[in-house]
Amino acid sequence: MRTGVIGTGNMGEILIHALIDSKAVMPSELSIINRTEVKAKRLAEKLPGVTLAESIPKLVQTCDLVFICVKPHDIYPILAEVKxxxxxxxCVVSITSPVSTAQLESVLSCSCMRMIPSITNKVLSGAVLYTFGERCQDGWKMEMKEKMELLSREAIEIDESVTRAASDLVSCGPAFISYLTRRLIEGAETTGMDAExxxxxxxxxxxxxxxxxxQKEYTLAQLEEKVCVKGGVTGKGIAVLExxxxxxxxxxxxxxHQKFAEDKQETAAQFGIH
Structure with missing residues (x-):
């Protein structure tokens, strides 16, 4: 089975590495393309066996599974050109949250799904969120579940109504936690500790x-209770956080959610449906 990836930006590149490292896709079975050709070419050179596709139409014609890893407002123009x-x-897989499976199915006659990866998938950890289209064939559902379980710790099916909140936790969450950790480090530096x-x-x-x-040693609440001794130092810190x-x-x-609504409004205007 041949797999194609359209778009080699940050998440596209992470997905490509995860697919190969997890052996969900063999390099010799993978074709990639990007609007900026030099970016895809540089990536292909780092991954022996991966094919740099001549064009999007060529990739679509030669691949069985196609991942679309571009910005929300760029998906419809691409699909309209090669539908x-x-x-x-x-099977077509979109990795962007504002484009629904119903919108994909309104343009395409093949199986469709949305899969939202995370930067944690680069080390084959974290979660992958997914939603199958109504017409997605059972064979593809089984195939994609197997692939998602290889490149993550857990594949979680989500309803359309919680797409944004789930994405905030799984996909955006690492950036949010990294920011908070960086601020925690900056706080430590005020005591005289060096940054390194x-x-x-x-x-x-x-x-x-x-x-x-x-290892499922504790839940979040249990961990906080174990560390936060009543009247102790941690408790003082938690009080400040609260x-x-x-x-x-x-x-x-x-x-x-406001940004998500704006993006959904734009894609709805493109596809003609929500």
Missing amino acids: DLFRPEQ TAEKLAECMLTGLGELFK EETGDMFSKLFKAT
């Missing part, structure tokens, strides 16, 4: 924390 080249037995030491300690803490959850964060995360989700 007649797709065959019913193929603070960063190393924070990295060790995050790695260990992840391992605790991986006061300072306030409704910060509610505002965060409100902002991401």
Whole structure:
């Protein structure tokens, strides 16, 4: 089975590495293309066996499974150009949250699904979110579940109504946590600790924390209870966090949902349906 990836930006490149490293796709079975050719060419040179496709139409004609890894407003123009080249037995996977499976199916006659990866998939960990289209064939559902389980710790099917919130946790979450950790490190630096030491300690803490959850030692609530001794130092720190964060995360989700709504409005205008 031949697989194609349209778009080799940040997430496209991460997906390509995850597919190959997990052996979900062999390099010799993979074709890639990008609007900026030099970017895809540079990636193909790093991955022996991977084919740099001549054009999007050529990729569509020669691949059974096609991942579309471009910005939301770029998906419809690409599909509109090559929709007649797709065959019913193929499967198309969009990795962007604002484009629904119904929108894909309104243009294409093949199996369609949405799969939202995470940067954590680069090390074959974390989660992958997915939603199958109504007409997605059972064979493709089985095939894609197997692939997603190879390149992540868990593949989680989500309903359209929670797409954005789920994406915030799984896909955007690493960036949010990285930002908060960086601010934690900056706070440590105010005590006189050097930046390099603070960063190393924070990295060790995050790695260990992840391992605790991986081994199912504690839930989030249990871990906080174990570390936060009543009246102790950690408790003082938690009290500051409770006061300072306030409704910060509610505002965060409100902002991401507002952007999501804008993107969905644009894609709805392109596809003609929500």
